[in-house]
Amino acid sequence: MHIPDGFINVATAAGAGVVAASGLGASLRRTGRDLSERQIPFAGLTAAFIFAVQMLNFPVAAGTSGHLLGGSLAAILLGPWLGALAVSVVIFVQALMFADGGIFALGLNVLNMALVTALVGWGVFRSLVKVLPRKSSAVMIASMLAGAISVVASSLAFVVQYALGGEGGAPLRAVFQAMVGVHSLIGIGEGVITALAVGAVLAVRPDLVKGVSDLELPRLATAPSRRSIFAFVTTGLVTAVALVFLVAPIASGDPDGLERVAIDTGFIESAQEHPLGGPLADYGVSGIDNEETGTVLAGAIGVGATFVVGLIAATILRRRRSA
Amino acid sequence: MSGVHAHALHFHGHSLIHRLPAAVKLVGLLAFVVAVVATPAQAVWAFSGYTLILMVLLVLSEVPARFFLTRLAIDLPFIAFALLLPFVGEGPRVALGPLSVSVAGLLGAWNLIAKATLSAGASVLLAATTEVPDILAGLSRLRVPAVLVAIASFMIRYLEVVAGEFRRTRIAMAARGYQARSALDWKPVAVSAGALFIRSFERGERVYQAMLARGYDGNWRTGAHETIARSQWLAGLIPGIVAVAIMLASRLL
Amino acid sequence: MTQLSVSDLSFSYPDGTEVLKGLSLAIDPGERVGLLGPNGAGKTTLVLHLNGILRASSGAISLGGTTLSDQTVREIRRRVGLVFQDPDDQLFMPTVFADVAFGPANFGFEPGEVEQRVKGALESVGEWHLADRAPHHLSGGERRKVAIATVLASDSELLVLDEPTSNLDPAGRRELVALLSSLPTTQLVVTHDLPFVFELCPRSIIMDGGRVVADGRTGELLSDRQLLAAHRLELPFGFDPTNIASR
Numbered sequence: 001m002h003i004p005d006g007f008i009n010v011a012t013a014a015g016a017g018v019v020a021a022s023g024l025g026a027s028l029r030r031t032g033r034d035l036s037e038r039q040i041p042f043a044g045l046t047a048a049f050i051f052a053v054q055m056l057n058f059p060v061a062a063g064t065s066g067h068l069l070g071g072s073l074a075a076i077l078l079g080p081w082l083g084a085l086a087v088s089v090v091i092f093v094q095a096l097m098f099a100d101g102g103i104f105a106l107g108l109n110v111l112n113m114a115l116v117t118a119l120v121g122w123g124v125f126r127s128l129v130k131v132l133p134r135k136s137s138a139v140m141i142a143s144m145l146a147g148a149i150s151v152v153a154s155s156l157a158f159v160v161q162y163a164l165g166g167e168g169g170a171p172l173r174a175v176f177q178a179m180v181g182v183h184s185l186i187g188i189g190e191g192v193i194t195a196l197a198v199g200a201v202l203a204v205r206p207d208l209v210k211g212v213s214d215l216e217l218p219r220l221a222t223a224p225s226r227r228s229i230f231a232f233v234t235t236g237l238v239t240a241v242a243l244v245f246l247v248a249p250i251a252s253g254d255p256d257g258l259e260r261v262a263i264d265t266g267f268i269e270s271a272q273e274h275p276l277g278g279p280l281a282d283y284g285v286s287g288i289d290n291e292e293t294g295t296v297l298a299g300a301i302g303v304g305a306t307f308v309v310g311l312i313a314a315t316i317l318r319r320r321r322s323a
Numbered sequence: 324m325s326g327v328h329a330h331a332l333h334f335h336g337h338s339l340i341h342r343l344p345a346a347v348k349l350v351g352l353l354a355f356v357v358a359v360v361a362t363p364a365q366a367v368w369a370f371s372g373y374t375l376i377l378m379v380l381l382v383l384s385e386v387p388a389r390f391f392l393t394r395l396a397i398d399l400p401f402i403a404f405a406l407l408l409p410f411v412g413e414g415p416r417v418a419l420g421p422l423s424v425s426v427a428g429l430l431g432a433w434n435l436i437a438k439a440t441l442s443a444g445a446s447v448l449l450a451a452t453t454e455v456p457d458i459l460a461g462l463s464r465l466r467v468p469a470v471l472v473a474i475a476s477f478m479i480r481y482l483e484v485v486a487g488e489f490r491r492t493r494i495a496m497a498a499r500g501y502q503a504r505s506a507l508d509w510k511p512v513a514v515s516a517g518a519l520f521i522r523s524f525e526r527g528e529r530v531y532q533a534m535l536a537r538g539y540d541g542n543w544r545t546g547a548h549e550t551i552a553r554s555q556w557l558a559g560l561i562p563g564i565v566a567v568a569i570m571l572a573s574r575l576l
Numbered sequence: 577m578t579q580l581s582v583s584d585l586s587f588s589y590p591d592g593t594e595v596l597k598g599l600s601l602a603i604d605p606g607e608r609v610g611l612l613g614p615n616g617a618g619k620t621t622l623v624l625h626l627n628g629i630l631r632a633s634s635g636a637i638s639l640g641g642t643t644l645s646d647q648t649v650r651e652i653r654r655r656v657g658l659v660f661q662d663p664d665d666q667l668f669m670p671t672v673f674a675d676v677a678f679g680p681a682n683f684g685f686e687p688g689e690v691e692q693r694v695k696g697a698l699e700s701v702g703e704w705h706l707a708d709r710a711p712h713h714l715s716g717g718e719r720r721k722v723a724i725a726t727v728l729a730s731d732s733e734l735l736v737l738d739e740p741t742s743n744l745d746p747a748g749r750r751e752l753v754a755l756l757s758s759l760p761t762t763q764l765v766v767t768h769d770l771p772f773v774f775e776l777c778p779r780s781i782i783m784d785g786g787r788v789v790a791d792g793r794t795g796e797l798l799s800d801r802q803l804l805a806a807h808r809l810e811l812p813f814g815f816d817p818t819n820i821a822s823r
Contacts, residue, residue, distance in 0.1 A: 006438025010361045028468055040470065040543065041534065041668065042527040044477020048485040049523040051478065053516050055486070077520060089474045096458055098332060099394065099446035102439070103356045168405065168431030169412050193513040200517020208524050456670040476670050483712045484664050529665040532629050536658040537726065538650060538682030
């Protein structure tokens with residue numbers, strides 16, 4: 001989903017540009033000296049790899065197809081910062097040399113498709129992989145969820161941007177349903193492919209998977225402790241609840257989000273008072289009791305909650321282990 | 324998604340536009356796009372102005388219209404999306420033949436189609452008239468961090484190599500009867516993606532050795548920038564400046 | 577004075593695999609020497625030692641009297657030009673010109689001098705007209721010649737080529753022989769292509785199991801069927817070095 005120019009107003013696109021630029025700046029600082037020393041060719045080849053893999057269209061339900069975003073895959077393989085840089089470069093090149101995705105919308109696209117996917121994917125992956133048993137099957141489960149959640153998070157980021165400064169007057173709820181609905185399905189594909197690809201690398205060159213570089217997988221493949229099983233179950237449960245929470249509003253309708261949006265125009269009530277293109281204040285004040293915004297917030301909170309719970313579980317577990 | 328033909332958008336030529344330094348064209352493109360995006364949808368005259376600017380540039384660039392228009396087709400999925408808007412939009416509705424459409428939605432569709440198409444047209448023109456290494460040099464001139472430019476240059480260099488390896492794998496899979504029909508068929512594709520990553524990474528290791536062998540010491544040396552005369556900046560930015568002026572007028576009127 | 581001297585070189589990978597086991601050899605200025613041996617003999621590992629990308633656990637390498645060490649590694653890298661097996665690894669820049677300029681720019685030559693060196697190197701391989709092209713648009717033979725130009729541009733005095741004939745068509749191979757025999761630079765050619773070595777290199781060294789097992793005139797080594805068989809080297813069907821005018 002490359003946002004073209006004109007979809008989102010100037011203020012929001014510029015704001016996203018600033019956020020994306022600081023995200024890239026942070027990534028550059030984090031990768032730091034090590035990057036310029038030896039990792040430039042690796043990052044470049046990974047970017048080429050992601051570009052190639054993005055051509056992979058996979059069938060989703062109801063005749064639609066999605067393609068891999070690759071953000072969480074890059075993050076798991078290279079670490080979140082280098083992964084985000086590699087995907088950002090892909091998006092830059094697509095915009096400048098292939099006219100794919102807007103020029104002024106570059107900030108939006110880098111934010112949604114590189115930074116959000118890489119950081120959310122990495123966060124989910126690391127949270128899970130620390131609490132799951134140290135087995136490659138667990139790494140694959142973590143990769144799958146990281147891939148799936150990162151795509152949904154990316155589509156949510158778009159919905160938030162549309163709420164802040166969307167042009168064209170589509171009702172926010174319709175945008176939410178279409179974007180998050182379709183991307184929940186695409187997310188499943190992304191998750192499965194991410195998991196299988198990570199699994200394939202893990203089988204041959206486990207040293208290349210940055211996300212497990214500190215885990216010493218083979219040695220730790222012993223029986224999991226009762227505590228880690230408990231944590232696994234809790235995290236899995238919370239993730240599932242969050243996913244259901246997210247997908248439920250869409251799943252209740254027609255599985256094909258866009259088509260449903262096109263047919264069903266019956267929910268047009270409250271959005272007049274919701275000036276699209278309005279500033280953040282509007283969104284906050286008049287938004288809470290407004291159904292569309294409520295749904296978006298709910299979705300955002302769902303993903304955020306998963307993330308936070310995973311992190312807390314991981315932190316507790318790490319403390320206990322080191323104690 | 325575009326295919327992996329690193330030069331699919333490039334049209335070889337030596338026109339005025341081709342010869343303009345890439346940095347100037349990049350700044351001009353950004354100015355043009357910002358102007359287009361910031362224009363109110365009702366200001367139809369402004370969009371006619373932008374279209375005229377783009378057409379003049381197209382003629383000056385000597386890029387054939389047919390070439391330009393087929394490359395512009397990348398815009399199509401969004402036009403499809405925009406065409407839905409009149410049906411899902413809100414507020415007063417008007418009859419359009421047998422259909423009832425929203426006035427706001429109609430305006431929204433026009434807004435998206437006009438802005439996305441004009442901006443994509445400008446991007447296509449840049450890509451058609453600028454060689455990839457020149458775009459990279461232009462970015463580095465515009466102070467894009469050297470590391471990002473370096474990653475991009477490696478990416479572009481190895482795009483076809485990696486995509487070629489991927490294509491060969493998939494041909495080999497197809498030759499043995501593989502065809503993706505449903506979700507159950509993802510596995511071989513994903514596993515081949517994993518294998519492709521390993522090959523890409525190992526090539527990265529060899530490339531790094533080749534860089535060391537030729538004295539790489541961690542400092543990425545970009546070549547000296549060609550100097551851009553002030554007159555080139557001024558001349559090159561005329562279309563962008565005119566677009567911004569139109570935009571300002573459209574917002575004030 | 578010898579140009580390259582390798583004495584008692586030993587190397588193991590971190591996983592413990594011993595690849596070089598006390599290897600010694602010497603090459604004189606202006607020589608063209610073939611380095612032959614089966615897969616896994618340690619040829620590529622040796623090549624990566626010659627300009628310090630891999631560092632031996634024991635033994636020494638010296639080039640024209642300069643011993644390879646942390647202090648001299650940059651100088652040695654300039655003087656030893658490695659041409660990698662896959663030109664796609666060697667040519668990593670977006671254009672041929674930028675690629676050939678990479679070495680001289682890193683070795684600190686002035687921009688004007690860099691440009692002259694790029695031109696000189698590309699002209700000496702006959703491919704100056706490719707300067708603005710992208711490497712992936714070149715034919716196999718063109719890539720190989722440009723890869724050689726990338727090291728000539730830094731005035732390397734020893735050229736080390738790893739499998740230079742792989743993926744070349746017969747015409748490309750013939751042009752490569754002509755090019756390499758016209759260069760005055762000392763050359764070490766690692767290859768499985770025995771007729772190529774026979775044509776290009778008067779002297780050959782056979783390596784196996786991390787050691788030198790034979791060193792002598794190429795024609796004599798290639799006529800020794802038992803020696804070749806013992807080290808998994810095979811002449812192409814119908815190729816008989818004794819029938820061809822000996823070098």
